[in-house]
Amino acid sequence: MSLKKNKMHFSRRVVFVFTLIVLAPLLLLYGVTIFLMNLQSIRGLEALCNLEVRMNEDKIYENIQAYELIDKMIRANGDLLLFITSPENRDESEVIRTVKEESLTLERILSVEPSLYAIRVFTNSELVPERFPVIMHSSRENLASLSSWEFNYQAKYLAYMDSQSLPSACLTRELVNGKRPVGWVQLSMRMEDFFPFLRRSPPPHQNDFIFSLSESNGEKRLSQIFCQNAAPGREKLLSEKEIKDFGRQIFSGSNKENTRLQLAGKRSVAAWRYLPELGIVIAHTCETAMTLGYAATVTLLGLLASVIVGLGFFLIVRHTANRMFRGIYSVMNGMRRVSAGDLSVQIPVDASNEVRETQQTFNAMTSQLSEQIEQITTEQHLIADTEMKAMQNQINAHFLYNVLETIHMQAVLAGNDDISQSILTLGKMMRYCLRWRIHTVTLEKEMEYIQSYVSILNIRNDYEVLLELDIPEELSELKIPKMIIQPFVENAFVHGIEPLAKDTVIRIYTEVDEAHKKIWLCVRDFGAGMSQAKVEEILSYLADEKYERDSTGSIGIKNIQQRLTLFYGNDYRLEIQSEAGEGTLIRVPLPIEGDMR
Incomplete structure (x- = not known):
């Protein structure tokens, strides 16, 4: 019963405060008055433009009559x-x-x-x-x-x-x-x-324009006509967009011969006439700035009065609101700190009404969030460790069989150091893969593994895959997640190079993005490539954050994307560029500092 009474008392105070705010209807009434004044001023400008353009039209027709008179005299x-x-x-x-x-x-x-x-x-x-x-x-x-x-x-x-x-x-x-x-x-x-009106010095904020009208392929177009000896400031050069906008108003099919538009970057009203005998359009424009100056002054004075009255109301409302909503403000400040990433925030519980319950709930929520995030982080690292171990211990049996068969054939056909070198290379690869307790390696170590992997590929095929490495020396000690490049080299070989079965190149290089503090580790092949639809399908698959449990399809690159997100954040997304018949480019983002979460 007491809680209900407090709620009613709180509601009455809120209603009382906002009832005092009578400023809104006053401002509405004032705004309507200003709007009507502005509308009347605009209509006055339109009437002025119509009068000017009619006078200019009459003078042009007087000149046309003079031409006709002289022409008749000559023909007579x-x-x-x-x-x-x-x-x-x-x-x-x-x-x-x-x-x-x-x-x-x-x-x-x-x-x-x-x-x-x-x-x-x-x-x-x-x-x-x-x-x-x-x-x-x-x-x-x-x-x-x-x-x-x-x-x-x-x-x-x-x-x-x-x-x-x-x-x-x-x-x-x-x-x-x-x-x-x-x-x-x-x-x-x-x-x-x-065009005698071009000889007069222009009144403030008024201009005259002349346009020739042409038609091409059923489309009507305007071109501005200039007079070299016009009075200074009489003619203004209009942009193509402004002329096109003006033409759109004329060709709109409306019978109105006045319009409102932007000319020379200023709001204006315009009246126009089409003179079919000459194939031209004459127009007179008035900028609204000067005419609306009086209305702007009245508006400013009214706004000043409104500000004074509003300030008085504001002080009253603020004083009352501060007393009413002090507890709500503490919750709002706590929410801001949470949105900034501070989940340890605990706000003081000092309110005496229903806000007290909100403060207590907020504190309980932040405590629970902190515990859950810590638990989720631990779980994600455990999942990442499990996936890492699974990927490191997952050896493609078909690949290993082909390698061993190759070594066997070398032993049968010729006794030379190739067999020893092949076994040595394979051993290095096995040691690198099976050291699953080490999750990060230097970029230099990862490249050594890739070189060994490509060396084995070249043993088992009758064509050569040339590996080109362009890694700056200063990046050789950069710490990166282990086994982050090999899946892309393998995909390049299996899907891009092996179907073509000819000599080719795989390039691995870096690009530095100083603006975003990233290093892009790029794997480029010149194999069969993919269609854009296939690229979009893979990117969509990578964007799905659901944990993938099977080992089919693109599990390798899905695992890499999940590790990048876990280690560095959601901003580190793989990029794939490919074109059928031209090859594929994979870009792997890494932070310049090489630090993980």
């Missing part, structure tokens, strides 16, 4: 069309006079629209004499390859005339007399005159 000049159609019907003096008169006429037309700075008439007839820069032969430019509208166009054939080769918005159209093409007319206006 019947004398000019007749002259460039059949100049052969006139004598030389009349041709020269006509060229002069028509050139003056074309130059006077420019006064109708001062923003146009160039009118060029190209004639297909070589009989018409050229009068630069007004009347020229069509052969001076590949006019048929030009689009009707070209931007940043430069008349390179007039490069010596700077005033005639400025980057321009150029309209190029074919002249036809009847149904007969007789030439071309080309009208040019400076880019900054055709």
